[in-house]
Amino acid sequence: MRLVAEILLLAFLVIAAASSLAFRSLLAAAATFTIYSFVLALLFASMGAVDVGFTEAVVGAGVVGILLIATLHQTSRKSRS
């Protein structure tokens, strides 16, 4: 059961990382990046490192997401490459 959950989370992690790189819209890329951070936090928690998971959830999915979106206010919304 645990193995199934971890494999599902890992698959979701890879999908989130790849789509965060692939999106042309930078807002969507920022949103999927916070999803990536949150799935990574769930993985840490499932491995028993609850403190590390908590830090990852708060920093990666909270503050970094806010900073990325605040940066998007200052630049264009589309990736050129």
Added chain:
Amino acid sequence: MIHPSKSPIVLVAARTMAPAIQVMAFYVIIHGHYSPGGGFQGGVLLAASLLLLRLALGDRVGRQQVTTGKATLWSAAGALAFAGLGALALAGSGNFLDYAAISWLGAEPAAARYYGMLIVEVAVGVAVAGALVSIYDDLLLGSTREDRGGS
């Protein structure tokens, strides 16, 4: 310069969620002795609630609760409180940051370490929250889209 959001849903949601996040942040900082969490996580949560207000309500309203100068002062005060607690242990003829030596103030060593850790957690939380908010404010200050010809 970030303008206030034009959508009332965003305004109401941000203003409703920010106090709840702040209460959660204080709980995480204070309750770090018994549950996961601690100073760093609680401080980042506190900073996240303040940044949420700044992002949703715009610069002018969002910065009224905690101004930029106050945030810088917070981070300095947190780091100073941490180092000052270490120096307090030094005054009790112990090693630097050895809280058991603070028992010269009248507590037994284990209790001194307990309360020393509590003070350290609060200091770390205040320092991290202040530093993150002041970094955010400094990075956004004065750089408007109109300044650079728009995009």
Added chain:
Amino acid sequence: MRLLGIAAVAGFTALLVFAVSGLPAYGDPHAPAHRERSAAGTAVAGTYYLQNAYRDARTPNMVTVVLADYRSWDTLGEVVVVFASGLACYFVLRRRPLP
């Protein structure tokens, strides 16, 4: 160039998988990190914390004890790093009225 990048990623992945396969199993009680005495005969830090954290500081959460008490120098350094980054932004970026 693109093929080179893919090859580099694949090679690095293979190296990492090879390295991880040599680690002790998850939760193995006989792993070197979980012994009471190391090979040199000294006390292993993690086991010492598990055995003595509550007696030393009356705190059930030993992660907090390690972070804030046993390894408080590291936490002090972490706080100073965060404060220094805030200070750098303050000096470089903050606009003050010219005298």
